[in-house]
Amino acid sequence: MKGWVEFLKRKSDKPIKITEVCLRDGSHVMQHQYTEAQVRRVARELDEAGMHYIEVSHGDGLGGSTLQYGKSLVDEMKLIEAAVDECQNSKVAVLLLPGIGTVHELKQAHELGASLVRVATHVTEADVSAQHISMARELGMETLGFLMMAHMAPTEKLVEQAKLMESYGAQAVYVTDSAGALLPQEVKEKIAALRNSLSIEVGFHAHNNLSLAVANTLTAIEEGATRIDGSIRCLGAGAGNAQTEVLLSVLDRMGVNLGIDIYKMMDLAENTVGPMIPRAQEINRGSLVLGYAGVYSSFLLHAERAGQRFGIDSRDILIELGKRKVVGGQEDMILDVAAELAKARKLEV
Amino acid sequence: MKGWVEFLKRKSDKPIKITEVCLRDGSHVMQHQYTEAQVRRVARELDEAGMHYIEVSHGDGLGGSTLQYGKSLVDEMKLIEAAVDECQNSKVAVLLLPGIGTVHELKQAHELGASLVRVATHVTEADVSAQHISMARELGMETLGFLMMAHMAPTEKLVEQAKLMESYGAQAVYVTDSAGALLPQEVKEKIAALRNSLSIEVGFHAHNNLSLAVANTLTAIEEGATRIDGSIRCLGAGAGNAQTEVLLSVLDRMGVNLGIDIYKMMDLAENTVGPMIPRAQEINRGSLVLGYAGVYSSFLLHAERAGQRFGIDSRDILIELGKRKVVGGQEDMILDVAAELAKARKLEV
Known part of the structure; x- marks a missing residue:
């Protein structure tokens, strides 16, 4: 497998950073009913395992707790504060969809200790992120752009939109496969195009509706993506994301060690997250059809x-x-x- | 996606044939407690969907119903007969591990209407399959070789063993990733080597312990494998196999239509197989560790x-x-x- 590691090194010299999204993307599965105790325990154990970033927000991002998107059991600000409190080393991230969340909530999350924000828009609507990206940079937060439903835009359009986010001050742009609809060769093309067109880092966020989340993520890494999302035990919307403990095990088999303790991640998945999930994150007819059709859940x-x-x-x-x-x-x-x-x-x- | 289809065509001119293994590999998950009614219903619905082959045997192959491997609730011969009875078009396949099953059981299965057999050995022990392969050919059965735990042998060894099976009369040889331990680039190397060294067809049987079953299967197809296994709803040992209805949906997205009705497969997974499975086939700590370590379950x-x-x-x-x-x-x-x-x-x- 050494050849593969060499290959990785050639496409990007930046280290790979993992963001665990189960406390945000998984909030959909939990119907936004996360308790503070659950968030504390998961955050603490992720921190102990050495996770790089932990995203905590309503499933639809800051300000998502509404009748339309689903009311949270516990105010997300309380959950962000709790996660920050538990973390010695991991950084706490938040998600912000302009139109749902506002600069007001972003400031509040920042004051509570969130140090990274992903500003997310539909893949063709990057222009609505200008104000939020620039404000996040002013606050001194690490600021990344998130282009959702990336399968809906041709690669040239994706590049154009990513460049907009870069121009607003984003420090990385993610290809976000919201519907889990991308095929490996599409991921390859899109990540390579961004890497060749941007001077900032490229990220990848997968969903597993077509059972390709881990493989697509490997392809993205191979093409130089360095900001990578996963959800432990696949605890994310639809069929979940790249299953974090599985992805880390595969990377380890390839000789890529990210400084995250794999055994601790496996135990966290088995003993903490598994029993918390209302239904197992297998690929059922509903999630498969969403990926196959490429539409919103x-x-x-x-x-x-x-x-x-x-x-x-x-x-x-x-x-x-x-x-x-x-x-x-x-x-x-x-x-x-x-x-x-x-x-x-x-x-x- | 057209380029991909062209690519497929270049590597093999044979049609891709799918074998559904849930009534054999899934027997492990069902603790060998399949009822005749379950087998009849699954076989009938698979037949109606247009499945090419349906494998029916004890999880460890013909003759596996023992204290050591687990007693079957219903005699596998009765289940084979029932499946044959339900099928208008699908062919019924059996699995035979020399040492567990014998030529006696093979003849019986053949008389009951099984028309294809996979003769399976450990990847380095193809020589024990000579008698069984030759007997199956004499019976007029379609006869394929199955090299299990393929990740344990270097590619040259795998090629040597596959050539032995070919010399005994096998009409195809499978790379069988029993532990779900193979990485995509290893699949690529192994399938390409077999395709270049054999004059018979090449097959691939995946397990999903590292969440790579569908992606590895796509890689195998891309490299020219034409005999492909899947299990509906991932109903196979460990974390299951390539999830058949997902694999077919992905191939369809790529423009590859195999004549199997995808909606019927989705409905079968959701309404028939899903409710039958004792626990959802998610990747848990046990199955992950098996794939990560590359050992028997x-x-x-x-x-x-x-x-x-x-x-x-x-x-x-x-x-x-x-x-x-x-x-x-x-x-x-x-x-x-x-x-x-x-x-x-x-x-x-």
Whole structure:
């Protein structure tokens, strides 16, 4: 495996940094019902294992605790404070989606000790992140850009948007595969393009809906991505993310040691996180269809309802929505698409 | 994605054939308690979806129903007969490990309608398969070789052993990643070497212990493997195999249609197989450690006991066993290794 390590070294000379996202992305799975005790225990054990960054926020980022996105059991600021309190070495990160969270919440999180922020926008809407990125830099936070639903944009568009985030002051830009829809060769192309076009670091955030999260992450690392997300026990939305303890074990097998204790991560997954998860993070029909169609997880229930109403398989609706690159906020399109499909089917008969 | 399809075509002109292994490899997970009704329903629905081959046998192959390997609830011959009875188009396959199963059981399975057999040996012991392969050919069965624990042999050794199987009359040879320990670049090397050295087809059987089963299978297909195994809902030993309905969805996204109905496979996974499985097939500490160490799943419990007795982490024992390439039947080595590690640790202190 030595050849592989040499290869890694050639594509980027920066160290690989892992962000554990189970306390943010996993908040969706927990239906935003994390208790302070849970967050404290997970953060403490991650810190003891040597995790680099721990992201703590509502699943939809700062300010996400609303009727629309799901009310948090415990105020995220209290959870951020608790995580910071438990960490000796790990840094606490937050997620901010402009439009959901505001600069006000970002300042508050920073005052409580969060030292890194990922400012996230849809892959074609980087321009809405300018103010937030610049404010985060002024606060002295490590500031990264997060281009969500990256599979929806051609690579040239992705590069253009990443350059915008770089120009606003982002210190890295992530390819964020929100729907778990990217195939390895697409990851390769997108990461390589960003690495060649940006002077800042490149990151990768996977979802496992097509069972490719760990493999896609390896591809991203091979192509020079150095900011890498994972969720322990796959505790993230949909089918989860790159399973952190698995990813670290594979990298170790390849001779890449990131200074994180693998045994401690395995124990944390088995004894702390596993028993906490309401349902095992296997790939079921729902998560598979989301990855296959390349759509938001929130579309699933809407499509099932629309399918019943129009007598159409919800999967056909989701696939059509994916083709049309329908995004969050356009949920009214779901009924339209179902009606169109039903009409087209009638014409066929 | 068109480039990828072209690429596939270049490496092999044979069609890709899928074998669903949940009724054999999944028998381990079911603790060999499959009922005839379960086998009938799964076989019928797989047949309706257009599955190419359905493997039905005890988890350890024909004749495996013993105190040592676990008693089957229902005689496997009855299950084979039931599956054959349900199938209009799918072919029923069996697994045979010389030493566990005999030519006698093979003949019986053939008479009941099984038309394909995989004759399986440890990766360095192909020579024990000569009689069984030749008998299967005489019976007129499609006869494939299965080289298990393929990660334990260097590629040259694997090629040598595959050539033996070819010389006995095997019509394809599988790289069988029994422990789910192979990394993508190792799969690439091994499949390419077999494709270049054999005139028969090459197959690949993955396990998901390192979350790489689907990705490794894509790599194998890319390198020209045409006989591919999967288990629906990941219902196979350890962390399961390449999850069949996921693999088919990914191939479809790449423009590769194998004539198997993806929606029917998704429904079968969700409505029939999912509710049947005693525990979700997520990657837990046990399955991860097996893949990381590259050892047999049966070693896990032994290593835990030995670890307790000698005050050693069972993972250190398993990793050492993997390094020494200890195989099934050598379980007495586990205590020896534990004792050695304990002694070495004492000397260090």
